[in-house]
Amino acid sequence: MINKQKDSLFIKAALSQPTERPPVWMMRQAGRFMKEYWNIKNRYSFLEMCKTPEIAADVTMLPVDLLGIDAAILFSDILVTAEAMGGKLSFTQGVGPRFSNPVRNLRDVESLETAVTDKLQYVAEAIKVIQQRLDGKLPLIGFAGAPFTVMSYLVEGGSSKDFKLTKLMLHNEPQLAHQLLSKIAEVTTAYLNLQIEAGVNAVQIFDSWAMALAWDDYKEFSHQYISKIIAGLNRQDIPVISFCKGSSVFATLMAEAKPDVISVDWNADLLTVKKSLPAGIAVQGNLDPHILYADKKVIKERILRLYRNMKEENGFIFNLGHGIMPDLPFGNVKYAVDVIKNELE
Numbered sequence: 001m002i003n004k005q006k007d008s009l010f011i012k013a014a015l016s017q018p019t020e021r022p023p024v025w026m027m028r029q030a031g032r033f034m035k036e037y038w039n040i041k042n043r044y045s046f047l048e049m050c051k052t053p054e055i056a057a058d059v060t061m062l063p064v065d066l067l068g069i070d071a072a073i074l075f076s077d078i079l080v081t082a083e084a085m086g087g088k089l090s091f092t093q094g095v096g097p098r099f100s101n102p103v104r105n106l107r108d109v110e111s112l113e114t115a116v117t118d119k120l121q122y123v124a125e126a127i128k129v130i131q132q133r134l135d136g137k138l139p140l141i142g143f144a145g146a147p148f149t150v151m152s153y154l155v156e157g158g159s160s161k162d163f164k165l166t167k168l169m170l171h172n173e174p175q176l177a178h179q180l181l182s183k184i185a186e187v188t189t190a191y192l193n194l195q196i197e198a199g200v201n202a203v204q205i206f207d208s209w210a211m212a213l214a215w216d217d218y219k220e221f222s223h224q225y226i227s228k229i230i231a232g233l234n235r236q237d238i239p240v241i242s243f244c245k246g247s248s249v250f251a252t253l254m255a256e257a258k259p260d261v262i263s264v265d266w267n268a269d270l271l272t273v274k275k276s277l278p279a280g281i282a283v284q285g286n287l288d289p290h291i292l293y294a295d296k297k298v299i300k301e302r303i304l305r306l307y308r309n310m311k312e313e314n315g316f317i318f319n320l321g322h323g324i325m326p327d328l329p330f331g332n333v334k335y336a337v338d339v340i341k342n343e344l345e
């Protein structure tokens, strides 16, 4: 497979090749901070949006058309794999994701299916529609959740502040946890290969809640599975981005899984992280998304500060340390993209 976007700013930076400026995209760039998103969202449920290729494509294209970012990201969710495995998933406004049949014991784990790519064909269809719309102008990023983060939703039955039940399973029933993580990892590998086959130009693995884990637990229950997933991808020149909250602590370990890019949260000095990594691993990040609430002169100043810190390095992708918040002013997000594209000095 040849990456048709190999000459794009984004793929070049992801592969640590020189670029005239760093590319920019933002996690959760298609979402509730856009009134155009609400126009669609008011008519369909979130899962309907994900599962209807034309709608998923419409939403994917919003930040391409309205923000002018350098890469599109598939509109979907990390929990669609868990749903395909048998999780009864719903999304409720103000509550977030819920699984009404949480996975808590051996019987629950054994009942989860792993041959589920057929049920995820709607994602392949969406990717094909999006690639037609993009028409070769920009790369498309596919994604999946990392096993630990997906496990946490299945075990808790939804979002959690402290991951109490999930961590209790890791600590008291490590074998059961490994059985669950192995199943999720198997599905995730097949799912990312389905996306690559359907035509994405890069993939990102989201381990949003890794920062809840101690070093040894991260190694045993998260890192190990991410390594297996990356090793199992039929990816040739399709770059892999590894994201976690907590990457400022785990970056050197994350590098051992051999991603092309590590996406870094805002706690760390990005240049220090970059220099701690083996040559050839790019970094993505790491503006505090809260900067985008601030005055425009502050937004510009912080962007320039990050750029000046990183400008001698190949392999730098501008992004936030985590996703865009739903109440961020659209104009501020757009301003940040414009500064990165036109005013770096």
Ligand code: CP3
Pocket: 026, 027, 028, 029, 030, 031, 032, 041, 046, 073, 074, 075, 076, 077, 078, 079, 091, 093, 094, 095, 096, 097, 143, 159, 206, 208, 323
């Ligand atoms: O980045 C993008 O624009 C692509 C689309 C995308 C979504 N979710 C859309 C979405 C991506 C990459 C995700 C990943 C995702 N989903 C993660 C990892 C990234 C991260 O933010 O840490 C996680 C943990 C989830 C699980 C999830 N999905 C949660 C916790 C929620 C509720 C969030 C909330 O603030 O209510 C979702 C729902 C979700 N996923 C929305 C969107 C646009 C909001 C749905 C709505 O409109 O109500």
